[in-house]
Amino acid sequence: MTEQPQAPSTARMIDYWLGGTNHHPVDVAAAQAFEGAYGPCAAIFRSLRAFSGRAARHIAAEGVDQFLVFGAGIPAQGNVHQSVPGAHVLYTDLDPQIVAAGRELVAGLGNVGYVPGDAADPRRIDTDVLDRTLPEWTTRPVGLIFLGLAAFLDDATLAHALDEMYDLVPDGSRLAFDFDAMELTAYPEALAMMGPGFHMREPADFGALLGRWRVTDDGIVPVARWRPDGPVEQVPDAFWGGLAVK
Numbered sequence: 361m362t363e364q365p366q367a368p369s370t371a372r373m374i375d376y377w378l379g380g381t382n383h384h385p386v387d388v389a390a391a392q393a394f395e396g397a398y399g400p401c402a403a404i405f406r407s408l409r410a411f412s413g414r415a416a417r418h419i420a421a422e423g424v425d426q427f428l429v430f431g432a433g434i435p436a437q438g439n440v441h442q443s444v445p446g447a448h449v450l451y452t453d454l455d456p457q458i459v460a461a462g463r464e465l466v467a468g469l470g471n472v473g474y475v476p477g478d479a480a481d482p483r484r485i486d487t488d489v490l491d492r493t494l495p496e497w498t499t500r501p502v503g504l505i506f507l508g509l510a511a512f513l514d515d516a517t518l519a520h521a522l523d524e525m526y527d528l529v530p531d532g533s534r535l536a537f538d539f540d541a542m543e544l545t546a547y548p549e550a551l552a553m554m555g556p557g558f559h560m561r562e563p564a565d566f567g568a569l570l571g572r573w574r575v576t577d578d579g580i581v582p583v584a585r586w587r588p589d590g591p592v593e594q595v596p597d598a599f600w601g602g603l604a605v606k
Contacts, residue, residue: 371433371458374508377405378437382461398550407595408538411583412507413443415536415603418587419503420444424534426494426502428452430479431509435462440505441472450493452477452485479509480521482528501532507601510539511559518559519569526572531606535573538583538601539566563600573604 365372368390372383376391379402395401416427425447427440432451435441441449451466451474453459462474473493477485490497504525510518525535540560544551551558561569563580578586582597 365457369455369458370508371453371455374405375434375437377402378409380434380437382434382436382465394550394553397553398544398547403593403595404598407584407593408507408599409438410589410593411538411586411599411601412440412505412536413438414587414589415601416440416443416447416503416505418603419534419536420447422534424501424503424532426497426500427505428482428485428490428494428497428502428529429505430477430482431507432462432474432505433458433508435465435472435474441466441469447471448494449473450475450485450490452479454478479506479525480513480517482521482524498530500530501534501606502529504529504533504535506535506537508538510537510561511554512557514557514559515569519571522569522573523571526606529606533606535570535604535606536601537570537604538599541582541597541600543596543598566600570604573606576603576605578602 364384365386368387372387373391376383376388427447427449429440429451432453435451448471451462459474459476466472466474473489475486475489513521541563542560544560566580567575580600580602583599583601584593584595586602
């Protein structure tokens with residue numbers, strides 16, 4: 361990543377908060393400006409990434425060894441292929457700069473790929489690439505990772521996207537999901553920075569958007585409280601999520 365972008369990227373801001381190296385001064389400035397309105401964010405995003413890892417490992421423990429990741433961002437700092445070594449993983453993202461950077465990071469990993477893809481229209485992901493990277497995606501369950509995206513889709517778009525994902529994959533597939541709860545309502549300056557296309561949701565209402573997906577008995581909970589490996593991380597309940605099954 362040598363070219364200096366003119367605008368910040370959410371994916372690179374998260375990389376900064378996670379302690380990565382795939383970000384630029386414009387991303388750091390945006391991240392610090394947001395923290396000035398809200399407060400420190402690193403622990404919150406580390407907690408979300410830890411949830412991603414726990415969910416991926418749980419899915420793998422149930423016999424699923426192929427993953428399709430939407431809005432993947434920077435595939436580092438404990439992303440799916442690092443959490444489940446040896447699994448087949450296809451990362452997707454809408455941002456062409458992020459896709460290019462991601463491809464550099466996973467180059468040479470035989471079971472891992474990165475392609476353009478829109479979570480709101482998953483059926484348009486290149487099926488040839490799906491066949492190469494996830495060779496049994498039409499016949500065996502797939503783990504879908506849908507994290508960090510729900511806030512940028514309105515209810516109708518989100519419900520449609522989740523319904524399309526359901527139809528895309530075989531029975532037994534799993535969906536790891538999250539969404540922004542109402543944390544930022546107490547921080548109007550930070551909320552204003554997110555713009556009018558940012559959607560927070562009450563946890564009690566989110567289940568209806570999942571449609572035919574069946575939430576596991578773990579329920580929809582703050583991500584730090586979903587099957588923690590040890591003591592629950594003491595972070596704000598900004599992100600809620602869970603696991604659902606087809």
